[in-house]
Amino acid sequence: MLEVSDLSVRYGRHVALEKVSLEVRTGEIVVVLGANGAGKTTLLKALAGLVPAEEGSRMMLGDKALHTLPPHKIVEAGLALVPEGRHLFGTLTVAENLSLGAFLPKAREKAEANLDFVYSIFPKLKERQPQLAGTMSGGEQQMVAIARALMTCPKVLLLDEPSLGLSPLMTMELFKALPRIAASGISILVVEQNTKQSLAIADRGYLLEKGNVIGHGAAEELLKSEDVQKAYLGL
Ligand code: ATP
Numbered sequence: 001m002l003e004v005s006d007l008s009v010r011y012g013r014h015v016a017l018e019k020v021s022l023e024v025r026t027g028e029i030v031v032v033l034g035a036n037g038a039g040k041t042t043l044l045k046a047l048a049g050l051v052p053a054e055e056g057s058r059m060m061l062g063d064k065a066l067h068t069l070p071p072h073k074i075v076e077a078g079l080a081l082v083p084e085g086r087h088l089f090g091t092l093t094v095a096e097n098l099s100l101g102a103f104l105p106k107a108r109e110k111a112e113a114n115l116d117f118v119y120s121i122f123p124k125l126k127e128r129q130p131q132l133a134g135t136m137s138g139g140e141q142q143m144v145a146i147a148r149a150l151m152t153c154p155k156v157l158l159l160d161e162p163s164l165g166l167s168p169l170m171t172m173e174l175f176k177a178l179p180r181i182a183a184s185g186i187s188i189l190v191v192e193q194n195t196k197q198s199l200a201i202a203d204r205g206y207l208l209e210k211g212n213v214i215g216h217g218a219a220e221e222l223l224k225s226e227d228v229q230k231a232y233l234g235l
Pocket of ligand 1: 042
């Protein structure tokens with residue numbers, strides 16, 4: 001589904017990503033783990049077309065070359081980014097935020113069915129439709145942000161540290177929704193510092209260090225790996 005090869009990004013002389021390669025198959029949940037500054041956000045921004053990739057970088061969604069497209073065409077191709085900090089419209093209601101997700105013609109056609117799907121994933125949002133998004137808790141706001149991204153009819157959902165600032169309990173509630181989204185055939189690429197909880201719901205994981213992929217494998221194996229335990233779990 002999503003295939004990234006030799007993705008490099010520079011900010012001036014600083015190399016933020018160096019020939020990163022990874023793939024996310026249909027309906028798979030893949031987590032990219034890395035410390036602060038490892039390049040996680042840059043990876044998602046490059047995929048979404050928000051920072052330029054170096055010559056030679058390839059990002060394919062099926063047979064579509066994303067690296068040749070501007071950001072709005074990347075959304076149209078089926079990639080939806082939920083950025084760190086969520087970027088909701090705080091003075092609009094939950095329902096209004098969601099309807100803004102269905103801005104593309106293709107998504108508008110399917111808005112009603114999509115809304116049913118989104119409310120089946122996050123029943124809490126159905127109850128809170130008239131609530132102003134800015135008055136919701138951090139975890140609830142993250143649900144709205146993911147739900148809004150789902151309203152764009154994505155093939156791949158990109159999540160930037162969805163657990164940031166959430167309690168372990170809230171994170172668990174949020175992460176429980178991800179396998180149900182993936183079961184509908186949507187692939188999920190999530191970048192996280194929360195190693196244990198994200199690997200628990202992921203199929204596979206990649207380890208990113210200083211802009212380089214230094215390892216990857218099945219989530220279960222990474223959880224058991226001594227290197228991961230030392231570097232990311234403080235064990
Ligand atoms: P965090 O978990 O702290 O958000 P991250 O893994 O998402 O970190 P990035 O935000 O991708 O890391 O940053 C990777 C590196 O690139 C860092 O060293 C950062 O300082 C640098 N960087 C990011 N954005 C810019 C920018 N606009 N200009 C210059 N350097 C940048």
